[in-house]
Amino acid sequence: MEKDFTEANRYYDAQKKVKEIRGFYEHLTVYVLCNPIVIVVNYMTSPEYLWWIWSVMGWGIAIVLHGLKVFEYPPFYNKKWEQKKIQEILEKENQKRLENNHGNKFE
Template sequence: MENTEAYQKAKKKVRARLGFKVHLAVYIAVNAILISINLINSPDYLWAIWPLMGWGIAIFWHAMNLYVLNKESGVTENMIRKEMDRQLLKKE
């Protein structure tokens, strides 16, 4: 593995982790607001649980893909290589 390839791979992982952290922070902030609105306006029915659960499932899968499965898609890698080849051909 070339040094530049290792750097690019590490950069991709760091960006993915930062993306997840931003996703999680937005999830927490938005759902805190929704729960507050829910408790102020209609405390008898907790409707805020539905977006909390739905989005929570998406957060769960995002975390699973990032930290547990941690598999790079062969299809994605092939697409990246093809695009890099196209860019190199354009430069020539």
């Protein structure tokens, strides 16, 4: 029974990861398809000021951050960090619960 549960969890996690990767590639595709349009609109409407650079750079930063998160490259906010943070929060809750129970016994 335990093996089936573990196997189901692994499948769910893999499925979730594939959705995240697909979401990144969809985001990247929209970036690649839309930015040429933004550039053309800029040159047609106000060629004296090249504002498309800010659009491409800003959106590009978002793409890079999205990719880093999906492919787990940053040294922070990855699965290991999440597990550590969960344990930290659970320990704080347990400590508060113990302090509250301890305080109530002596009243």
